[in-house]
């Protein structure tokens with residue numbers, strides 16, 4: 726008798742759990758992308774333009790999914806549709822090689838109108854207002870701060886290997902294994918850690934000796950190297966492949982995207 730009661734109890738709990746989960750799934754149905762937002766992707770996001778149409782649909786879904794999960798807030802600036810779409814595109818680009826990826830360490834993206842100093846001042850900076858973006862820690866945990874100017878520059882200029890928002894999302898990927906150390910353990914296989922470290926140090930040395938076309942900032946630490954090299958990879962894949970074939974290969978292994986192979990990537 727007691728056993729029967731236990732079995733009935735387990736069955737009831739299972740049915741209840743199933744219904745709760747089903748309801749949750751129904752809630753997270755993703756809305757189709759508005760036509761005006763698709764136009765923004767077409768006009769501003771080269772990465773999107775160069776996808777096959779089937780992949781473009783998947784990209785749009787990922788953009789909508791990101792925007793349904795993450796809060797975007799303007800600090801003394803109004804958030805436009807273009808801001809939102811560009812932030813979401815920057816989030817989707819580095820993880821597009823993975824079937825499903827959630828930025829579990831992000832809840833809010835704060836947009837400042839301009840570059841800011843180390844105390845997050847952008848109106849009357851005390852230091853040099855040169856920070857374009859950062860991934861928050863401490864009271865800013867789970868937040869990203871981006872300068873609106875830098876966000877747009879990343880998509881307006883496609884030749885300078887700069888894209889602040891992609892840079893910050895790569896920091897989040899780096900952080901997803903618990904440590905911001907330039908080794909994205911969630912993206913690499915165990916046996917790739919050591920070759921990645923060796924290659925990274927070799928490339929950082931060249932930067933610091935002024936013998937590299939990778940931006941100087943990449944020579945300041947391992948984590949900045951990963952983020953700076955990723956900006957280069959996602960904006961000028963063919964150039965990276967030509968100038969740094971080993972690094973390019975490692976980036977392909979890391980992000981699971983062989984960008985230089987895409988037909989229309991001409992630079």
Ligand SMILES: [Zn+2]
Pocket residue numbers: 892896948949952
């Ligand atoms: Zn950085």
